[in-house]
Amino acid sequence: MSSLDIGVACLLLAIATMVFIFGVRLDASDFTPHRTKLDQLLERRDAIYENLRDLRFEHRAGKFSEQDYEEIRRSLEIEAAQVLAEMDTLTGGTPTPATRQAASAKATSEKGRA
Numbered sequence: 387m388s389s390l391d392i393g394v395a396c397l398l399l400a401i402a403t404m405v406f407i408f409g410v411r412l413d414a415s416d417f418t419p420h421r422t423k424l425d426q427l428l429e430r431r432d433a434i435y436e437n438l439r440d441l442r443f444e445h446r447a448g449k450f451s452e453q454d455y456e457e458i459r460r461s462l463e464i465e466a467a468q469v470l471a472e473m474d475t476l477t478g479g480t481p482t483p484a485t486r487q488a489a490s491a492k493a494t495s496e497k498g499r500a
Contacts, residue, residue: 427473434466 438459445455473479 424473424476427469427476431466431469431473434462434469438462438466 441450441455441458441462444450445452450458
């Protein structure tokens with residue numbers, strides 16, 4: 387290979403490198419803020435509430451016995467209370483009466499299982 391061919395090859399390699407480095411386009415996700423713990427808890431809370439609505443609808447449609455409905459509902463309400471308590475902790479808010487009541491119900495149900 388002649389020195390001219392090597393020079394052309396180096397120039398082409400340098401151009402290709404510059405196109406690669408400066409030609410990269412950022413995705414929209416590169417600009418979106420990362421999800422915080424509070425965002426995750428808000429999403430979980432919303433999912434639990436939706437599950438409770440679906441459960442109530444399916445119970446009314448006759449898909450669940452009264453006992454199964456009450457057990458699942460109680461479990462979802464306890465989980466919702468835990469999520470709300472975590473949200474209170476993160477935001478520095480004081481626990482609401484509903485959160486305290488649900489936490490108390492959780493403690494009682496855990497004692498019954500032990």
